[in-house]
Amino acid sequence: xxxxxxxxxxxxxxxxxxxxxxxxxxxxxxxxxxxxxxxxxxxxxxxxxxxxxxxxxxxxxxxxxxxxxxxxxxxxxxxxxxxxxxxxxxxxxxxxxxxxxxxxxxxxxxxxxx
Amino acid sequence: xxxxxxxxxxxxxxxxxxxxxxxxxxxxxxxxxxxxxxxxxxxxxxxxxxxxxxxxxxxxxxxxxxxxxxxxxxxxxxxxxxxxxxxxxxxxxxxxxxxxxxxxxxxxxxx
Numbered sequence: 202x203x204x205x206x207x208x209x210x211x212x213x214x215x216x217x218x219x220x221x222x223x224x225x226x227x228x229x230x231x232x233x234x235x236x237x238x239x240x241x242x243x244x245x246x247x248x249x250x251x252x253x254x255x256x257x258x259x260x261x262x263x264x265x266x267x268x269x270x271x272x273x274x275x276x277x278x279x280x281x282x283x284x285x286x287x288x289x290x291x292x293x294x295x296x297x298x299x300x301x302x303x304x305x306x307x308x309x310x311x312x313x314x315x
Numbered sequence: 316x317x318x319x320x321x322x323x324x325x326x327x328x329x330x331x332x333x334x335x336x337x338x339x340x341x342x343x344x345x346x347x348x349x350x351x352x353x354x355x356x357x358x359x360x361x362x363x364x365x366x367x368x369x370x371x372x373x374x375x376x377x378x379x380x381x382x383x384x385x386x387x388x389x390x391x392x393x394x395x396x397x398x399x400x401x402x403x404x405x406x407x408x409x410x411x412x413x414x415x416x417x418x419x420x421x422x423x424x425x426x
Contacts, residue, residue: 234413244404246417292358301346301410302371305358 205295207306214283215314221268222278222309224293232298235269235276240308241289249291252276254298280311288313319418321407327424333395336421339388340409348415349382349392350406358406364390397425 204227214220226235237249252260252269259267264284268277280287293306320339328334340347348363362372367384375382379398384390394401404422408415 244420244422246406246408246420248414251414296413301365301413301415302348302360302363303350303358303415304360307357 205293205304205306207291207293207309209309210307211310211312213312213314214280216283216285218283219279219281220283220311222280222291222293222311224276224278224306226274226276226293226295228274228295228297230297234296234298235267236294236296236303237265237267237276237278238292238294238305239287239289240292241286246292250278283313285313285315287311319407319409319416321405321418321421323421324419325422325424327426328397330398330425331396332425333393334397334401334423334425336392336405336407336423338390338392338407338418340390340407341411341416342388344409344411344416345387346410346415347384347390348406348408348410349390350408352404352406352420353402361392361405394423397423399425401425 206225233254235252239247239249250260250262250265259269264281266279290308292308294303296303322337345366349361350358352358361374362382364384382392402425404420406420408417
């Protein structure tokens with residue numbers, strides 16, 4: 202079974218600064234997808250960014266980017282120019298290439314201070 | 316597109332009662348998932364359907380839990396009888412392809 206580990210239960214960043222959230226995963230598969238989801242207090246699960254394992258280029262979505270290290274099975278999320286609205290729980294998730302269900306990490310709570 | 320619609324948003328029930336959670340997926344999506352979120356266990360998959368057929372229910376915790384998808388636009392998750400340890404947020408998600416969309420969840424409290 203695939204496992205997803207987020208080793209940082211809580212992180213804090215000042216507004217306008219950069220923060221990196223860590224995620225590692227364990228799999229024997231070569232075809233898979235990785236995701237970062239944001240869950241604000243409203244509890245809505247919002248997709249932030251995704252990465253296909255076969256792509257070497259790191260995904261980027263505006264202020265959000267990932268550092269995908271396939272050999273190390275690491276998938277960290279970098280948030281640049283942090284904003285107060287970025288405060289939320291962030292979940293790393295894995296999906297097998299031929300499956301559709303997501304396997305989530307335990308989450309990292311991000312606090313953004315003015 | 317109204318997104319994935321779950322009802323009710325909050326549910327408080329007494330131990331031993333039957334609880335039914337409802338989900339309307341996005342039209343045209345062929346996969347539907349039920350997840351449960353707790354502080355202790357995080358987000359875990361309970362069951363998922365493809366074209367209304369249950370594919371994997373290995374995450375359903377006990378026989379007290381059952382899920383149905385009678386048609387492409389509706390699914391239910393039923394707990395009977397409910398217990399305090401069932402208190403959690405239950406999410407429904409639907410997808411067409413690799414990306415899924417989550418509903419807003421139902422917060423269930425069993426007292």
